[in-house]
Amino acid sequence: MMRIYVPSTIPLLDAACHAGEIGPAPLTAYAVTPALREWYSGGDDEELEYAAMAQAARASVGLLAADPSAVRRRVVIACEVGAVPPADGTVELGDARLEMHVVIPWTKVAAVHVDAVAAAGVVGKAADTWDAAQNGDEDAVFALDSCEGEDLLWYATQEIPDLLAAEGPRGGLRA
Template identity: 50%
Template sequence: MRVYIPLTLSGLARLHVAREIAPAPLTAYAVTPALREWYLSGSEEELEYAALSRAAVASLRLVATELGVARRRVVVAADVPDRVAFADPELALSPEALGEVRLTEAVPLGWLAAVHVDAEEAAEDVQAAAEAVGAADQGDEDAQFVVDGVADHELLWYGVQEIDRLV
């Protein structure tokens, strides 16, 4: 199963050193039955993009909690065995948790397919969105506008072999 794991640049650096994303359980995003049902008319590619986008928002929340790191979203795509990923049926009822899965094992470097990272030019908008995400969660429409605006920055694609260059 292809999953999208939200990280930060410091999380990517830890992955580079440890050769795995750990410890489990980990939160990731995937094309779950609930996400598929919600995007009825979406192609498989559109569904994968929706899961990636949800992981990018989760990465933004991680960026908001870290101090002193570059303000860029990071999402790692990985192909994990089906036995490792579980969608919580209760979470499937929540629109905010569409596509969310729990990974029951650490994700070794060998399972990674790609890394998606914001361009450096996105850092200012990511910073503003990270500062606004808490207020957006509380219903502040202006803050939500700022958070939504960071989606205008497409995450760049990198091969797994380029992780050392990114960190």
């Protein structure tokens, strides 16, 4: 089995939980790839897993940028899968990105990582400036990099329904 990290948002997590699967395919996921292992050759398995998860968390900001109504908290779904496609040869050194051509059953979810509520301001600024960051704007890149200072909280699979119930239908905490 191999651990993969799927970037998400609270509304997308809610939809996947209720559908019983993460999809549709193809899905972008992140894992300890040969390119990541080569780039971070001094890292142990735990450090490599963390680096892959960090790349998924960054991609979650892009999903938030595409959905302005979603609460500004990064979400990463950790899954255990049996087969991961090999890189297609266009992967850059250090890249943990994979393209999954399958829907991932909810039973493969191992945990979910979500920003604390207090991180919403930092993550929101990064989401609001996502496009500028992709175009190299230094202030926007700084805002995106600032998200890495926020720790993702860990939720076991049995805690996910309670997390979603507390968040409400669009990912905003219920009063």
